[in-house]
Amino acid sequence: MPRNILPFGVALIFLLAAATWVALTASGGPTPHLVVFAVVAAAYMALNVGANDVANNMGPAVGAKALTMAAALALAASFDAAGALMAGSDVVDTVANELLLPGAGLTSVSLVLVMIASLFAAAVWINASTLVGAPVSTTHAIIGGIVGATIAAAGIGAVSWPVIGVIAISWTLSPLLGAAFAAGFHSAIRRVITRRADKVAAARIWVPVLVALMAGVFAMYLATKALSRFWQPGLAGMLLVGLVAAAVGWLVAMPWVRMQSLGMSNRKKHVATLFRPPLIVAAALLSFAHGANDVANALGPLAVIIRETQFLPGPGLSLPLWAPAIAAAGIALGIVLFGPRVIHTVGEQITKLNEIRAFCVASSAALTVLAASAFGLPVSSTHVAVGAVFGVGFVREFLAIRNMTGAAVPVRASLVDASMLNDRPEQALARERRNERRYLVRRLKLAQIGAAWVVTLPASALLAALFCRVLFALTT
Known part of the structure; x- marks a missing residue:
């Protein structure tokens, strides 16, 4: 089997295994076949969540050569799956409650079909984005899917448009906040470490401080964000947790940095290696x-489907243990099978x-994300990281x-071409400036990623509306 076909074969086997497992256990409720179909949709969505979102956490580490691609995929798959299983968000129907107006006129079967169409539409859009290497917001994709399917099933009045407006604002807010904080961090490190005459001595002071802050x-x-299901410490408790963690980080980093910097050359690229271990830890925690x-x-749409089909009779939106297990396995498989393409985009092509x-x-x-949560602002982790x-x-x-x-800066030898040899000094400087722009940030990638972000919600909505119409036609 060709190597480029193998990942798709493994993904198909995973989806068939999930469907078979649920088909053998689906005995509750009047419509167990819808649960089987929904689990396949949720598993497909989980695959694509892992494939696309892994770049948020591992792309920078791979681009910086702190991790090999294989190590990044293994680390991301392990920690993503652990987060999904150990501290997975409490999958209540908050999405449906926030996006759909009460009394929208959807029957139980209609709501189930809306959620199934939403899952498939979001997954298809994320899958297409991953294939072209575009990092998109998986949250925006599922929201767009629910909106589009709801409009197709119950009309435009069933959607809570103020909520959609707030989400749309986050499209702009997320990357700008991420860019501002990252630029601030970079400028600070440049000022206190990499621009100092004695970079090693400065690193011994400031790297432990930065590790403590991290x-x-x-x-x-x-x-x-991750442990709120088990513990909600409040503002004072959260600040105390942060201070304790910062103190531990400083105490651990201080002797390690001093030991690693003994005999280190006073060069930026050598000092940068001191940031490698904290970068790897940060990627794992993300x-x-x-x-x-x-x-x-x-799992959110799947929880609504299980409730509406009475697959698990009883109050609330309890999920069987196999549901988060399938989702965690799907995320991990998506990372390993399809993650490298988007990792290359975020880590190396911007x-x-x-x-x-x-x-x-x-x-x-x-x-x-922490600052936005404190102010109750919804942000996309993908938009933040890429921004x-x-x-x-x-x-x-x-x-x-x-x-x-x-200042009079000599033209970079790596950017000189033959036509520059006859340029006057000011012409050479102007050409150098243009080349430096292209060298540092790729404008084409900025345009491509921005376009993918803008299109994600409407594209998912249109796909979901189409899928919803097809499902309604097949079931009536």
Whole structure:
């Protein structure tokens, strides 16, 4: 079997296995066949959540050469699956309650068909985006799917449009916040470490401080986003958790940095290696938090379906243990089978990353989501992470241009072409400036990713409306 066909074969076997398992256990309710169909849709969605979203956490680490692709896939699959199983979001029907107006006129069967169409539509769109290497918001995709299917089933008045408006605002807010925090981190590290005459001495002081800051932010991030199912410490408790984690991070990092920096050359690329271990830890924690939160993109609609079909009679939206297990396995398989394409896009095709820049991206992603949660603002982890990569690239580009215009900087040999040899100095500088822009941030990728973000919700909505119409025609 050709290597490019093998991942699709493994994914198909996984979907068939999930369907077979549920078919053998589906005995409750009047419509168990819909549950089987829904589980296949949820498993397909989980595969695509893993395939596309893995780039948020592992793309910068791979781009910085802190992790090989194989190591990144293994780490992400393990921690994503652990997050989904151990701290998976409490899959109540918050999506349906927030997006659909009460009394929307949907019967139980209609609501089930809406959720199935939403899952398939979101998964198809994410699958297509992954194949072309475009990182998109899986949350926006499932929201678009629910909106489109609901309009097809019950009309435009059944959707809570103010909620959609808030989500649309987050399209702009998420990448801007991520870019701002990442640019701030990068500028700070440049000022206190990499631009100092004695970089090693500066790193011994500031790297432990930055690790402590990262540890505190991630502790609060996990307490807020990933462990809220088991523990809700409140503001004071969350701050205490952050302070304790920061203190532990500093105490661990201080002797390690001093030991690693003994005899280290006073060069930026050598000092950057001190950021490699905290970058790997950050990527693993982001993966755990992703599994804990975004597994609900597949399980949330499935929970509604199980309730409406009475597959598990009783109050609430309890799920059988196999449901999160299938979702966790789907996310892990999606990461391993289809993750590399989008990882390459985020880690290598936007801007050049090293350990320091990737550390800025990872830390700013957690800080952005934490800050947005504190103010009750919905943000996309994909938009935040990719925006942070662009933020690091653009701040570097700005500083490079400022340096060239503020002093006589020799033209980079790597960017010189034959036509520049006859240029006057000002012409050479202008050409160098244009080349430096293209070298630091790829504008084409910015346009492609931005277009994919804008199109995600309406494309998922249109697909879901089409699938919903087909399902209604087949079941009536």
